[in-house]
Amino acid sequence: MLVAILALLVLGPERLPKVMRDMGRIVGDLRRTSDELRTEFLNADKLLDVPLSKPAEPAPAATPPPAAEAASTSAPDEPAFDREMREARARLRGT
Numbered sequence: 001m002l003v004a005i006l007a008l009l010v011l012g013p014e015r016l017p018k019v020m021r022d023m024g025r026i027v028g029d030l031r032r033t034s035d036e037l038r039t040e041f042l043n044a045d046k047l048l049d050v051p052l053s054k055p056a057e058p059a060p061a062a063t064p065p066p067a068a069e070a071a072s073t074s075a076p077d078e079p080a081f082d083r084e085m086r087e088a089r090a091r092l093r094g095t
Contacts, residue, residue, distance in 0.1 A: 007019075
């Protein structure tokens, strides 16, 4: 209650509603971001449970850009993670 009275005195009745609205948006964005991060961390163990003995097959792409095709054939002994990162970068550059 004391904080609300102090805010009213400092900001005035004209600016207080706008400041409170902006603070509400910021808090809402922070909560959404926090929920997304928590969900990602909770689901991370599902990605780690993939057996390492069997290589994961990539999902079929509709039509990869020519840069990604040329880059994926350049290093056959490249680890899957590095290959996927390189292909993702190539797709981002293409867009």
